[in-house]
Amino acid sequence: MSGTNELxxxxxxxxxxxxELSERPGNLTLLRLYALYKQASLGDVQGDKPGFADIAGKYKYDAWGALAGTPQDTAKQQYIGLVESLKSGASA
Known part of the structure; x- marks a missing residue:
């Protein structure tokens, strides 16, 4: 139980x-952060896929959908790791 609280x-x-990052991550990294956050917070993708006119929404939905089946704790760990790499200046 304490492991989950720590995570x-x-x-x-x-x-x-x-x-608080000094540089804004690129769009693909932002999309990855979004998808990991949603998977970690809510689990597998939910709701209807946005229509053709909502291109940003479609990309977000697809990025989140690509993580389907990923355990929420795993998504949290991957999100934390990505943020740590961005803080250290490693490009993602």
Missing amino acids: DAQFALAQADVK
């Missing part, structure tokens, strides 16, 4: 850290 705390910290 949740690290996930919350990573969410705060991502807002």
